[in-house]
Amino acid sequence: MMLKTTSEIDIVKANSSKINEVDFENLTFGNVFTDHMLVCDFKEGKWEKPVIKPYEPFLIDPSAKVFHYGQAIFEGMKAYKDENDDVWLFRPDENLDRFNKSAVRMAMPEIPEEIFIGGLKTIVDMERSWVRKGLGNTLYIRPFMIAVGSGVIAQPSSQYRFMIILSPARSYYSGEVKVIIAEHYSRAANGGIGAAKAAGNYSAQFYPQKLAQEKGFQQIIWTDDATHTKLEEAGTMNVFFRFNDTIYTAPTSERILDGVTRKSLIAIAKRDGIKVEERSVLVSELIAGAKDGSLKEIFGAGTAAVVSPIVGFQYQEDYYELPKIENSLAIQLKDKLTKVQYKLAEDTFGWTVKV
Amino acid sequence: MMLKTTSEIDIVKANSSKINEVDFENLTFGNVFTDHMLVCDFKEGKWEKPVIKPYEPFLIDPSAKVFHYGQAIFEGMKAYKDENDDVWLFRPDENLDRFNKSAVRMAMPEIPEEIFIGGLKTIVDMERSWVRKGLGNTLYIRPFMIAVGSGVIAQPSSQYRFMIILSPARSYYSGEVKVIIAEHYSRAANGGIGAAKAAGNYSAQFYPQKLAQEKGFQQIIWTDDATHTKLEEAGTMNVFFRFNDTIYTAPTSERILDGVTRKSLIAIAKRDGIKVEERSVLVSELIAGAKDGSLKEIFGAGTAAVVSPIVGFQYQEDYYELPKIENSLAIQLKDKLTKVQYKLAEDTFGWTVKV
Known part of the structure; x- marks a missing residue:
């Protein structure tokens, strides 16, 4: 292995690349x-020097707090390659900002911009051959932090590990997405951690999700836990509802993730004269809209899937099929967003960052 | 029950013991x-043969689902040594039952009794010199399960690791415990995972707990997230309230952990003619009771602390000091329970299990 030392990041290069073993068409x-992978440890109150080294398993104590108390947060991001072979990140400052908000909520240390953004740029640059050209091809980026300090007492850890791992991707979802509206299970509590991108929020959804899948639905639309009357998120995505020519999505709150795709779609819609409102949509409004035809579209929005159109929803005993429409706003917005990400349209907001 | 033979468990003994390096008086x-430690892996739909081997760090992939989606559950138990040097477990069947309920809620595989109970008995027997005689000395037992399957897609893992690790302990809490009643933050959602002993439930409390500590309170009494009017748990413990001569604790629900100490105290109270009711206690009742003197005691109950008396509570702008009383029911119940656990009183319920 070649050891290269930059001033901010130690680099240990892999002896050989696995890239030729990867079937990029069938990921x-x-x-x-x-x-x-990038590894950066937090010990004795400070972040140590990050290291980029070969992707491999690492040693951890059985009593590490991440295993027992779930101190773990992450981000989901993507890198895109344009027609000139330049590689771009999309709004990485938003991910850093949210990561540090998650860190605060989970009593974990915030990470400095140099490590998060600097680390991202360095490792993505090293792995640029893994970012393939062409719409839909991306390098999915997973920055995360876990509590590695040992001890089975329910207190915040004193040691943490920040890592960045990278996975080439095509698209996340496929096929028709039918959803069921949650009547019993919930994603987040008032005063809970629903707005943090915390590991525990995700496994909490697996069982309800399994029950939904057994009934033939790919996703759940989560409702508020107190009344189950307000529509909040769709699976692990934010969710939008189009009534006539206006799209609605729940305002961010303690229960709702401040999604980068969500806020980018809202900004694009506003820029391009598509009516968009951030307000809670009630289950009763959805049913009424499905019955009177004013409900035109429902779609999830998130980094992995970008935009995920929903074809119909179940509520209690009834299934409501959405109309097949031309000029889908979901597809229009997805198209506009991905063109910015792949540098095929002007980035009027200055969202893209060159690696 | 007799110790099962170890034909079902592979055993690799440590070359030497660390026990002489441990200061048992200052743990x-x-x-x-x-x-x-005991390690048992779940792969391809089934549990493999458990192995007991030297306690040590283990290798895990950076993309293991426990780090990203928080699939992790645990139990807290203790072993006790009596005057005859016999070692006892306390209601291990209850821990197995709850562990498997947690597993179902977190979309993880249930663990067979042979592995959980059989594994416990075998490893505790091997480590019996670590269980010290004398009230307050215990061997704390931490069975836990984590998702070790790799892949950064939010779906249940296909591979899991069950482990048992053991830690000699004296007592958990010390000093006076003042609490603050939660008005904003919450522990659990309706339809959430509050009843599961899931890792994510614990880290979610760390930040509110830190804020409480900064204000001079050792613990938070959690209230229901929808209205913040019902008293639910105290920190990581169940909580009891004594008004005049009756003790009250919230009924178990999706938001409340079905604590083994909780249910054991209730059973002992009923057996011994102490009035006990499982019903929600309102914040308003607590305030009224503190003002008119009918509120006599508040105490937390859990495996680690057993019973943790609370000396006073803060609600909004006011601090309410509890009276110093003789004949504390908290202390009486703790005494009765620990005497059963250490075989100093008759085990009328058949709760103790010899290792």
Whole structure:
């Protein structure tokens, strides 16, 4: 291995690349990783020097607090390659900002911009051959932090590990997405951690999700836990509802993730004269809209899937099929957003950052 | 029950013991571990043969689902040594039952009794010299399960690891415990995972707990997230309130952990003619009781602390000091329970299980 030392990041290069073993045409989301990973440890109150080294398993104590108390947060991001072979990140400052908000809520240390953004740029640059050209091809980026300090007492850890791992991806969802509206299970409590991108929020959804899938639905639309009357998120995505020519999505709150795709779609809609409102949509409004035809579209929005159109929803005993429409706003917005990400349209907001 | 033979468990003994390096008089809770750990992996739909081997760090992939989606559950138990040097477990069947309920809620595989109970007995027997005689000395037992399957897609893992680690302990809490009643933050959602002993439930409390500590309170009494009017748990413990001569504790629900100490105290109280009711206690009742003197005691109950008396509580702008009383029911119940656990009183319920 070649050891290269930059002033801010130590680099240990892999002896050989796995890239030729990868079938880029047939990728399953999130299970192939690139040759390197970034590791940065937090000990005795400070972040140590980050290291980029070959992707490999690491040693951890059985009593590490991440295993027992779930101190773990992450981000989901993507890198895109344009027609000139330049590689771009999309709004990485938003991910850093949210990561540090998640860190505060989970009593974990915030990470400095130099490590998060600097680390991202360095490792993505090293792995740029893993970013393939063409719409839909991306390098999915997973920055995360876990509590590695040992001890089975329910207190915040004193040691943490920040890592960045990278996985080449095509698209996340496929096929028709039918959803069921949650009547019993919930994603987040008032005063809970629903707005943090915390690991525990995700496994909490697996069982209700399994029950939904057994009934033939790919996703759940979550409702508020107190009354189950307000529509909040769709699975692990934010959710939008189009009534006539206006799209609605729940305002961010303690229960709702401040999604980068969500806020980018809202900004694009506003820029381009598509009516958009951030307000809670009630289950009763959805039913009424499905019955009177004013409900035109429902779609999820998130980094992995970008935009995920929903074809119909179940509520209690009834299934409501959405109309097949031309000029889908979901598809229009997805198209506008992805063109910015791939540098095929002007980035009027200055969202893209060159690696 | 007799100790099962070890034909079902592979055993790799440590070359030497760390026991002589341990200062048993000055243990910090949960940070010294015994010489061995039990490891049992779940792969391809089934549990493999458990192995007991030297306690040590293990290798795990950076994309393991426990780090990203928080699939992790645990139990807290203790072993006790009586005057005859016999070692006892307390209601291990209850822990197995709850562990498997947690597993279902977190979309993880249930664990067979042979592995959980059989594994417990075998490893505790091997480590019996770590269980010290004398009231307050225990061997804290931490069975836990984590998702070790790799891949950064938010779906249940296909591979899991069950482990048992052991830590000699004295007592968990010390000093006076003042609490603050939660008005904003919450522990659990309706339809959430509050009843599961899931890792994510604990880290979610760390930040509110830190804020409480900064205000001079050792614990938070959690209230229901929808209205913040019902008293639910105290920190990581169930909570009891004594008004005049009756003790009250919230009924178990999706938001409340079905604590083994909780249910044991209720059973002992009923057996011994102490009035006990399982019903929600309102914040308003607590305030009224503190003002008119009918509120006599508040105490937390859990495996680690057993019973943790609370000396006073803050609600909004006011602090309410509890009276200093003789004949504390908290102390009486703690005494009765620990005497059963240490075989100093008759085990009328058949709760103790010899190792």
